[in-house]
Amino acid sequence: MGFLLDAVSQKKFEIQRSTVKNERGQNYDNRPYGLASEYVSKTLYPYGHPYSWLTIGYLEDLDRSNVEDLKNFFLRWYGPNNATLTVGGDVQPAQVVKLVEKYFGTIKRGPAVAKTKLPAPVLATDRYVSYTDNVRFPMMQVVFPTVPNGHPDAVALDAVSQILGGGKTSLLYKNLVKNQKAVQASSYQYNSELGGQLAIVALPFPGKGLDSLETIVRNTLTEFEKRGVTDEDLQRFKAQTEAQVVNSLASVSGKVSQPAAYQTYFNNPNYLTVETKELKALTKADVQRAYDKYIKGKHAVILSVLPKTGVWPRPSPTTTPSTNRGTRRPTTATPA
Structure with a gap:
């Protein structure tokens, strides 16, 4: 420095x-799949966004x-x-x-650094993008723009992600993995300083196309809308999140890095107390409201990663590559 x-x-x-x-x-x-995040980023966020x-x-x-x-x-x-x-x-x-x-002590101050705030990206329509890679299985991602780190809706969106794709009790596991439509299906909600995203990721079983996979994912979202959030969903999410927080603080490294991140982003090294209160206060209505606000009926980036061998079914015409660059806590369901 x-x-x-x-x-x-x-x-x-x-x-x-x-x-x-x-x-x-x-x-x-x-x-393998290494460029997926790059393709999603340049398609989800407007050109010039960090x-x-x-x-x-x-x-x-x-x-x-x-x-x-x-x-x-x-x-x-x-x-x-x-x-x-x-x-x-x-x-x-x-x-x-x-x-x-x-x-x-002798190092001089640098120029002042102001906090940056940018509006969330707005997708006027679904954006399809694809590329080929040296992979065995195709992969599909459905990515919705959400909220930045520290946003009041972040914890509710984490719960949405957990219910959709968190282990063998999730809807994605039931509809994709359990019935052998996909070798893996997961969802994650990720918040950064200037924005966030909720993504659904699935790798189909051999012989299954990505177009049918997208249909199942969209039907799963519809099922969630009809099913709603249960007491068991909420209790499981809170217990698992609390356990993850405790485990992350078990080491000296965790005890150091977490307060450092809180100080950097929120100017409060004890921001964990804020997050803990938000988690305890979370209700089923909060989770449902977050889903309705950011996911239900909203447009997304749909990414297809296709093997270069060409032996897999190609995507439907709606999944052709897009050149449009802008108007950019994992939970996994895998086979037993």
């Missing part, structure tokens, strides 16, 4: 640029960057006034403060 720029050279910059390119290849370009591309960037952007770009970016963002430092373990607070002053 204080002394990196003096150590940056053209040679070191080239080494790190090559490292980032290699990371992109390992984590995205050459990984989430319309992945943080790893594109190879052409990496090739165009230089040492000065790195230095300017560093000077803009990597200041002590834009950082959260946490220390965990068997330490003495007074000694920690002394060491922090020693190593960080």
